[in-house]
Amino acid sequence: MDTKPQPSLQDLIEIRSMMERSSRFISLSGLSGIAAGVCALIGATVTYFLWGKRFYPLYELIYTPGGALKKSALFTHVGIAVGVLIAALLSGIFFTTRKAKKQGIPVWGTASKRLVVNLTIPLVTGGFFICSLAFHQLTYLAAPCTLIFYGLALLNASKYTLDDIRYLGLSEIMLGLVACVFTGYSLLFWAIGFGVMHIVYGITMYRKYDI
Numbered sequence: 001m002d003t004k005p006q007p008s009l010q011d012l013i014e015i016r017s018m019m020e021r022s023s024r025f026i027s028l029s030g031l032s033g034i035a036a037g038v039c040a041l042i043g044a045t046v047t048y049f050l051w052g053k054r055f056y057p058l059y060e061l062i063y064t065p066g067g068a069l070k071k072s073a074l075f076t077h078v079g080i081a082v083g084v085l086i087a088a089l090l091s092g093i094f095f096t097t098r099k100a101k102k103q104g105i106p107v108w109g110t111a112s113k114r115l116v117v118n119l120t121i122p123l124v125t126g127g128f129f130i131c132s133l134a135f136h137q138l139t140y141l142a143a144p145c146t147l148i149f150y151g152l153a154l155l156n157a158s159k160y161t162l163d164d165i166r167y168l169g170l171s172e173i174m175l176g177l178v179a180c181v182f183t184g185y186s187l188l189f190w191a192i193g194f195g196v197m198h199i200v201y202g203i204t205m206y207r208k209y210d211i
Contacts, residue, residue: 028161029099030210033202035091040194043084044187047077051187084194099210115160122153143186147176147193162209168201 100107126149130142154169172193179189 028165028205029092029095030202030204030206030208031095032092033198033205035095035202036088037195037198037200037202039084039087039091040198041191041196043080044191044195047080047187050076111160115157118160119153119157122149122156125149126153140183140186141180143190144176144179144183147172147179147189150193151176162205164201164205164208168197171197 097107106112126145129149130145133139133141133145151169151172151174154165154172156169158166158169175189175193175197179186179193182189
C-alpha cells in the first residue's frame, strides 16, 4: 500500500507558481504601460503643433513636390520618435524593476531574456523595413508599419509574459492595417495606438495585477 503523502492544494499552487515564474516574466507593471502611453501622447502633441495643427501624410512633410528629401523635417520627426522611445523605455524599466524587486523576482533572468529577444526580432525587422520605405519614398506607410510591427513584436513575446500582452498586440496590428488605408491620419492612429491603447492597457494591468 502506497503511504507516500500526497501534495496538498497549496503545495500544487506553489509548484505551479514556481514553474510559471521560471518560464514567464510576470513582473511587467501596468504603470509602465501608462507611462509609455503618456510619453507617446506628448510626442504626438508636439508633432501636431509642429505641423501647424493639421494632419498630413508623412511623405508631404519630409519631401518636396519634386521628391527631394527635407533633411531638417526628417531629423525633427526622427528626433521626436527617438525621444519618445527613450522616455518610454526608461519609465518601463523603472516601474518593472520596482515591481520585480517587490515580488522578489530577478529582473534579468531566463524568462526576461527570452521576452526581450522575441520582442526585439520583429522590432528590428520592422525598423529595417521602414527604412526601406523611406529609401523608396513611401514614407506615408511608415507610421502604419510601426503599429503593425510593434503589434507583431508583442504577439511574438506574449508567450513569455502575461497573456494580456497578446490582446494589445492584436489591437495594434488591426489599427495599423486600418491606418494603411487612411494614410492622411497616420499621426492620429499613431497617437491612438502608442498613446491611448497603452494607457488603457496599463490601467487594466495595474488594476488586475499591481493593486
